[in-house]
Amino acid sequence: MIDLESWFASGRRLRLGSRHFDEAEILSFARKYDPQRFDAEAARDTMFGGLCASGWHTTAAWMRANVDHWQARLAEARANGEAVPEFGPSPGFRELSWPRPVYAGETVTFHFAAIRSRALASRPGWHLMEHYGEGESEDGTLVMRFEGLFMVRP
Template structure:
């Protein structure tokens, strides 16, 4: 992210894509979401998913990883250009998490982040709050995942 003042509402950042591999999906499910349709293709085939389905939490984790990688890449570019890099604070939370369609082993999702709002922090003048809508689409362009996120971003003015 840039400094709070430089971030524009409506700005879209392409975060990249991820292909969901059965082995990684199962490993995540074993550790964090051990439901049968996340652990075995046969169990998933007996559900409305029709196959091994990724945990929604795995999809959310991939989105978080891609967002963090995009942010790190931007900050590295700013450093190379000799520019000051803003501090990014924690997220005070998210809302409207939606798993809109199942993610099946072999699916490739494309992720993006859109700035939907921003406001100065009421209690911390050195920070602003930036709200983004993180989303993913499958290979046919269908919406698959969505969440509204919020993060603290350093203000230049403070």
């Protein structure tokens, strides 16, 4: 059994990685996943004033950075002979917001910060981890934030 605090110290903010959102990627994601039309020229005349990624695109990029971060951390720990936690499913998230759009040409840096964990009486040996997921633009402006939950077994 491992010490969850050593992996998920409450309040410690981890940098997960960054993602550059270019016009081609924004348009590709929009065509594939968003039920809205995007046109780079027409976007200038919208309330956003330019082409921007959907909030779901930004959130999906956070998830990719999150998965990549934890897979690398687990692989490193295993290579060093350390015990590792078992990640389980997520029962959901709360308070998802996109305070500012992510425009074509911007780079967003994603973060993870543990809030707390508690043992699950209904699932002996498992804990429910609460955390913040965030994305910030290059100038430090918050562009995405949510409170997430996932199960973990030490």
